[in-house]
Amino acid sequence: MSDEINSLEDISSTCNFIHNYIQEDLKDNLSKISTRFPPEPNGYLHIGHAKSICLNFGMAKLYGGKCNLRFDDTNPTKEDTEYVNSIKEDVKWLGFDWKDRLYFASSYFEKFYDVALKLIKEGKAFVCDLSAEEMREYRGTLSTPGKNSPYRDRSIDENLDLFTRMKNGEFPDGSHTLRAKIDMSSPNMNMRDPVIYRIAHAHHHSTGDKWCIYPMYDFAHPLEDVIEGITHSICTMEFEDHRPLYDWVVDNCGMSAKPRQIEFARLEMTNTVMSKRKLRELVANGLVDGWDDPRMPTISGLRRRGYTPESIRAFCDKIGVSKANSKVDSSLLDYCVRDDLKSKVKVVMAVTDPIKVIIDNYPEGQVEFLDIENNPENEAMGVRTVPFSKEIYIDKDDFMEVPVKKFFRLAPLKEVRLKGAYFITCVGVDKDGDGNITAIHCTYDPQTKSGSGFDGRKVKGTLHWVNADTAIKAEARLYDYMMLDNTENPDGDMIINPNSLVVKECFIEPCVKEAKAGDKFQFMRNGYYCVDTKYTTDKKLVFNRIVPLKSSFKIK
Numbered sequence: 001m002s003d004e005i006n007s008l009e010d011i012s013s014t015c016n017f018i019h020n021y022i023q024e025d026l027k028d029n030l031s032k033i034s035t036r037f038p039p040e041p042n043g044y045l046h047i048g049h050a051k052s053i054c055l056n057f058g059m060a061k062l063y064g065g066k067c068n069l070r071f072d073d074t075n076p077t078k079e080d081t082e083y084v085n086s087i088k089e090d091v092k093w094l095g096f097d098w099k100d101r102l103y104f105a106s107s108y109f110e111k112f113y114d115v116a117l118k119l120i121k122e123g124k125a126f127v128c129d130l131s132a133e134e135m136r137e138y139r140g141t142l143s144t145p146g147k148n149s150p151y152r153d154r155s156i157d158e159n160l161d162l163f164t165r166m167k168n169g170e171f172p173d174g175s176h177t178l179r180a181k182i183d184m185s186s187p188n189m190n191m192r193d194p195v196i197y198r199i200a201h202a203h204h205h206s207t208g209d210k211w212c213i214y215p216m217y218d219f220a221h222p223l224e225d226v227i228e229g230i231t232h233s234i235c236t237m238e239f240e241d242h243r244p245l246y247d248w249v250v251d252n253c254g255m256s257a258k259p260r261q262i263e264f265a266r267l268e269m270t271n272t273v274m275s276k277r278k279l280r281e282l283v284a285n286g287l288v289d290g291w292d293d294p295r296m297p298t299i300s301g302l303r304r305r306g307y308t309p310e311s312i313r314a315f316c317d318k319i320g321v322s323k324a325n326s327k328v329d330s331s332l333l334d335y336c337v338r339d340d341l342k343s344k345v346k347v348v349m350a351v352t353d354p355i356k357v358i359i360d361n362y363p364e365g366q367v368e369f370l371d372i373e374n375n376p377e378n379e380a381m382g383v384r385t386v387p388f389s390k391e392i393y394i395d396k397d398d399f400m401e402v403p404v405k406k407f408f409r410l411a412p413l414k415e416v417r418l419k420g421a422y423f424i425t426c427v428g429v430d431k432d433g434d435g436n437i438t439a440i441h442c443t444y445d446p447q448t449k450s451g452s453g454f455d456g457r458k459v460k461g462t463l464h465w466v467n468a469d470t471a472i473k474a475e476a477r478l479y480d481y482m483m484l485d486n487t488e489n490p491d492g493d494m495i496i497n498p499n500s501l502v503v504k505e506c507f508i509e510p511c512v513k514e515a516k517a518g519d520k521f522q523f524m525r526n527g528y529y530c531v532d533t534k535y536t537t538d539k540k541l542v543f544n545r546i547v548p549l550k551s552s553f554k555i556k
């Protein structure tokens with residue numbers, strides 16, 4: 001999305017139904033828009049959250065309005081400051097700025113409490129002594145109305161007394177709740193006297209032991225929006241049925257702001273899991289290497305793997321926003337990162353499955369330094385010099401002793417081009433006692449070095465290679481999708497793809513010697529790679545493969 005707009009026509013191409021609502025509501029006052037991204041700090045953010053971040057911050061930016069970062073930390077048991085810090089880091093890294101608008105729902109606890117008192121005083125809320133199980137029985141079903149709680153008609157004074165004592169810690173967890181008095185016969189179950197406060201003697205990451213009653217999400221969230229003057233509260237589809245309750249709280253809280261809740265479909269992707277709870281389980285059970293395992297769909301995992309903020313934002317743009325739930329093919333994200341990196345990063349030669357090539361007629365001890373362009377798509381990136389000598393490595397895949405049809409790479413008596421160097425022809429192989437090839441022998445044609453007196457003959461294959469003497473040894477971690485898609489049992493547990501990580505030793509040309517953690521490269525004819533931030537040391541370079549160069553996904 002662009003930074004500024006001059007007229008609504010400018011943005012018609014990026015418009016979705018949310019834009020329509022906003023334009024309808026705010027008309028000539030579009031810069032009054034105020035949105036929020038409201039994560040619960042109970043885990044690390046994933047790419048689904050990125051969709052919501054791009055939408056909320058993007059919308060505010062587009063119209064010149066504001067977007068708050070608000071931690072929805074009203075549930076003390078699962079929340080932690082480690083998560084607060086990681087979420088801040090991730091939002092910033094994605095390229096969004098909440099400026100001075102960092103808020104914590106827990107700092108509104110006093111205000112929530114005041115609204116609860118107001119509702120009690122107006123006869124709109126009551127303290128209920130039903131147990132959770134009894135409450136379920138009274139609640140009715142989708143086809144039968146609920147029954148009023150026997151405690152529903154308590155006097156205002158009794159309710160005030162009990163609620164104060166709940167707050168003062170006189171009652172154990174689960175013994176009492178505060179419920180909104182709405183309508184037990186409503187066809188919408190959420191309106192059947194929903195619980196708005198519960199007792200939980202639990203330590204809160206920010207308010208400590210000050211409170212032992214905590215507001216429920218459906219009560220707290222609209223109030224948070226009202227307090228912050230949010231105009232459009234964008235959330236996922238599962239809250240659609242909660243909207244009447246959202247509006248009820250807004251209308252009855254006694255404050256003037258009237259935020260509008262708008263729902264959109266959450267992002268789901270193939271071959272991965274997209275719920276903090278499931279991701280937390282993978283981490284807790286040691287099935288992955290932490291929240292930032294490069295296979296994880298977490299922002300920190302994607303960052304460590306080497307995905308760029310630009311590619312994630314482009315992905316969020318491409319998937320669009322709608323109300324219909326659907327699964328996005330994970331390879332679309334791969335497409336986006338390739339598209340972002342293709343003209344940005346150095347293209348270097350690396351061999352992940354090495355076999356030695358000895359060039360019999362190349363002078364012993366001679367080294368040449370060849371100029372090779374850093375990125376064929378971006379001339380401005382210049383050239384680098386790459387050493388070449390008698391012994392090099394190529395990828396095993398690029399040689400076949402008995403070539404199949406249409407194999408245009410190296411084979412006995414076949415000629416190929418070495419990228420940026422010479423034409424070579426295979427003249428023989430060395431084998432060990434078991435018949436495995438240990439080295440390939442070739443001759444080179446000195447005339448084929450770019451420029452000098454070459455006869456113009458063509459070869460079909462061009463191979464990447466690495467000079468043996470100066471090769472940098474590194475570890476390459478090749479990833480596949482994290483989960484096997486469970487098509488036979490879609491509701492069952494997903495299974496980790498056993499081939500989702502393959503570790504290889506590889507040889508790379510010397511220019512990567514100075515590479516730092518987080519640096520990205522294209523390994524020619526192979527894929528995009530990023531220097532791992534966790535396992536790289538002074539002595540060892542570890543590369544994560546971000547994506548292979550090719551995949552089946554095509555986009556116009």
Ligand code: ATP
Nearest residue numbers: 038039040048049051052235236266267274275276
């Ligand atoms: P999860 O189910 O993964 O725990 P959540 O909805 O509980 O996610 P929150 O921290 O409450 O996580 O989410 C913060 C915001 O991000 C909410 O507005 C939520 O609607 C949005 N969000 C969460 N998951 C997705 C998703 N997969 N796609 C789009 N938006 C999402």
Ligand code: MG
Nearest residue numbers: 039040072276
């Ligand atoms: Mg949640």
